[in-house]
Amino acid sequence: MPHARTVRCVCITIRNQPVNPRSLEKLEIIPASQFCPHVEIIATVKKTKERRCLNPESKAVKNLLKAFSKERSKRSP
């Protein structure tokens, strides 16, 4: 019997608000798969440990990824 291919995305609601990179504990990127047809981006907030789903298409997320790449080149040896 084939496995049932039900939609199992992590994110239900997605936020479009900008996120401060300094307030983030981590950012998870979950690629599209058989379970969820689109990429999911989940930000964990440092203080509250709240997990927020972000819109991968938004400027906020693009800026976040850019911010991390800048941080890399500044701080890594």
Next chain:
Amino acid sequence: MPHARTVRCVCITIRNQPVNPRSLEKLEIIPASQFCPHVEIIATVKKTKERRCLNPESKAVKNLLKAFSKERSKRSP
């Protein structure tokens, strides 16, 4: 008494090998913090659930992030 600021990076060994985006379950980006002075990138492999630390400076990681952005624009509605 102040908190001790010990180094608590997640990654000990870092791989430079290229990673196939299709084989990944998720990618975690942990920004530099008081606990770890550099960005950490952790890839979870689908089949084995193995977590691999990647070099944020490597072409492989830059290509991964690019691959995800392409996937986004292709698959999201």
